[in-house]
Amino acid sequence: VEETRWLTAQEQTGWRLYLRFQKMMNERLTEELTRLPSDVNPYGADKADYEILALLSEAPDRQLRMSELADVVVSPRSRLTYRIDQLVQHGLVERIKCDTDKRGAFAHLTESGWEALLRLAPSHVGGVRKYLFDVLTPEELDVMTQFLHRVVAVLDPHYEVIT
Amino acid sequence: VEETRWLTAQEQTGWRLYLRFQKMMNERLTEELTRLPSDVNPYGADKADYEILALLSEAPDRQLRMSELADVVVSPRSRLTYRIDQLVQHGLVERIKCDTDKRGAFAHLTESGWEALLRLAPSHVGGVRKYLFDVLTPEELDVMTQFLHRVVAVLDPHYEVIT
DNA sequence: GAAGATTGAAATGTCAATCTTA
DNA sequence: TAAGATTGACATTTCAATCTTC
Secondary structure (H helix, E strand, C coil): CCCCCCCCHHHHHHHHHHHHHHHHHHHHHHHHHHCCCCCCCCCCCCHHHHHHHHHHHHCHHHEEEHHHHHHHCCCCHHHHHHHHHHHHHCCCEEEEECCCCCCCEEEEECHHHHHHHHHHHHHHHHHHHHHCHHHCCHHHHHHHHHHHHHHHHHHCCCCCCCC | CCCCCCCCHHHHHHHHHHHHHHHHHHHHHHHHHHCCCCCCCCCCCCHHHHHHHHHHHHCHHHEEEHHHHHHHCCCCHHHHHHHHHHHHHCCCEEEEECCCCCCCEEEEECHHHHHHHHHHHHHHHHHHHHHCHHHCCHHHHHHHHHHHHHHHHHHCCCCCCCC
């Protein structure tokens, strides 16, 4: 039975601000993506879809095993299955069976998915800039990336550290 | 037609780390709350429930108008209605009609809700400490709260600033 | 007509099976 | 037996009405 170490006033304020930032930022980025005209975002892709498309686009052969992808986007497998289903239906992703492990499956970004990502990127990156990075000083960015590295390492010791 | 200003490598890294932190932190805090033994968390309250209970507990008379509460927790009204319904069913919150504005309703923390909050707080605060504040230096905390203030002000100019 | 709040139907998310192959 | 992935049942969220009072 340990004593609870409560938050200091500053920590409390910081935590509440963080919660607010997190939710408003999600809301805003999702809204900006889904409200794009239908020639830019015909499928109505949201933030989660964008993240999947972006990660696939950077992977070797533009494809990733389902479970790897689930780990990277921090999502339960069943949710990922569902979202990939949607993306497959709209032709942005295709499923490819794994030759070496017949249990496995890849999610593969199609040409159409790649083009969709290119159309969405300016808006999404613009939002991230406008609401976050344009407001940060270079020093703050340094501090932020450094402590995020440390904090993510605590939450997930297995996560491989890049830069 | 403006040029897209893409993210620098450091910004990209920072953004991805942030997304990872956000999702893992939510996952972990929710998991730790919902896995508490049933004498501590009989209802199975999660992070969102905790936030609602905590805010009500700090409000005058331990109650808040539905729309105020929705603004504070950054939630659409219909979602809040649903969650308050659940809390009411479990006796942690009660709805009280507003006298001065008959359209309005208050969500009021019951005695049972207050006790529930007291039982949940040590675990939840412990998680926030362990995964976030114990990992931050005092300088980093300063930098973080300062830029969060600024960033939240951009996202939501109406938000009143409290140190 | 507009604001506060809720409702109902449809979309999405979760969790515990299930199925297949290692 | 365990890992990779999906399914099905159920919970929650969303979005567009709705209802009531301002």
